[in-house]
Amino acid sequence: MKKTWWKESVVYQIYPRSFADSNGDGIGDLKGIISKLDYLKKLGVDVIWLSPVYKSPNDDNGYDISDYQDIMDEFGTMADWEELLAEVHNRGMKLIMDLVVNHSSDEHKWFIESKKSKDNPYRDYYIWRPGKDGREPNNWASAFSGSAWQYDETTDEYFLHLFSKKQPDLNWENPTLREEVYKMMNWWLDKGIDGFRMDVVNFISKVEGLPDAPSEAGKKYVSGHEYFMNGPRIHEFLQEMHEKTTANYDVMTVGEMPGVTPAEARAYTAEERGEVYMVFQFEHVDLDSGPDGKWDLRPLKLADLKENLSGWQKGLENIGWNSLYFNNHDQPRMVSRFGNDGKYRVESAKMLATLLHMMKGTPYIYQGEEMGMTNIRFENIEQYKDIETLNMYKEKREQGIPHEKIMESIYVKGRDNARTPVQWDDSEHAGFTTGTPWIEVNPNYKEINAKAVVEDKNSIFYYYQNLIRLRKQHEIIVYGGYDILLEENADIFSYVRTLGDEKLVVVCNFYDQEPTFHLPDDIRFTKSELIVCNYAATEGSVEEFTLKPYEARVYLLK
């Protein structure tokens, strides 16, 4: 496989609203980010991915963009953004921007025009249809509850919105719209950015005719995902986009792709096809959901996680490239979800980091992960801010589901788990703002904060710093092959990476039990060195040892 900088990088995601507030308005901003760049440099990350900072009415915290070429007032100005880019580059890091072009805001000038009349030149930038038998054009549900269609009386038609009704879907069938998007992307690329993270980019091609999805008992609207995920023209659109924009720059791209399988991801990321450079897949973060979707809670089975992540490792081998993540702004905090956020918070956070960072792919760290931030439990629904959570709560309450039952799902899966302000220190509001934060701080900030982890040599922060450093020192971490070990073991997730004469044996204890690891006989070596461990004292050798709760070890064999 070709060696590239983005395969060798570690990315850090910033959700600007919750990162750092410089002016006391309670909302994170660009100057706040600039003030923390030395902290990120110390951590050692190579690339920063900035969630949207564009003009937006904030129906979905910036994922509803009203001007793709301007900055949101609360976050600062274009001059602040330019300073941020320069300061990131001065420190030898790179910056990638969020590209949200499956939909825009309904306050975007294109949509304002599009709404005006059926013959407006912008009409066809969006997906308009007449109603059918006095109701919506089809039975698709929005990801944020209710119908995916909104009626507009100006022209007596409905427009499609797979997300909120303030996020109308753009019509990628229209070549003029596509050219506008490419022009906008090139404008940012010419400013010197280092790539794009592409929001739900595998949704942009819809099946012709937008047919009804098979109905489901008891549901008025159903997900029509088979008609827009990985749709008929998706590969053509992505190839065209790449050819007209990113192919002409030394940048990286990552396509966020719900519902993508390893087979599809091979097509999306195969180098010679020129579509996207890596994908964000969702299978491993759906393993703890039941048939009714994310709010339908299920305990995670370790066997499923092993099978799934190993399937992705093998599935893309020698063909494509994957990203590695447990956290982002849409997912609950990994230590609460897959680890133990009580007694073993530090150990289990380090174990999960080891499991992920030693795999093949580009690792992503989400803000606060490096200090082991945890999920939040607000008592009242009014304390929550996320549109997905609030719409779901309202819908379920209307169906008569009790408050307590809905809150249980929100505590486990709600997106605000990831969106409480970053905990910088133990002062009021965790040092995030001098004003009133737009969403409340997690009360555990006195114990869990950046200042504390930077002062403690054994902290999660330095553990990540070490994982990042090792990636730079050992090519095997980036380019080595992958094979699962101890597949049937109920407590241990173990695998071996191989490159030339070297092997890396990764052993992670997923629970608070104390299982014993035995190295399979067919792994031969003459020398072994323990290069990572999340406990100070270790006993035994790579051939056999008993693991402490959530212990993780990595041995380099030659």
Ligand code: NOJ
């Ligand atoms: C995926 C983004 O990550 C999420 O935050 C957003 O709500 C949807 N796409 C819609 O843009």
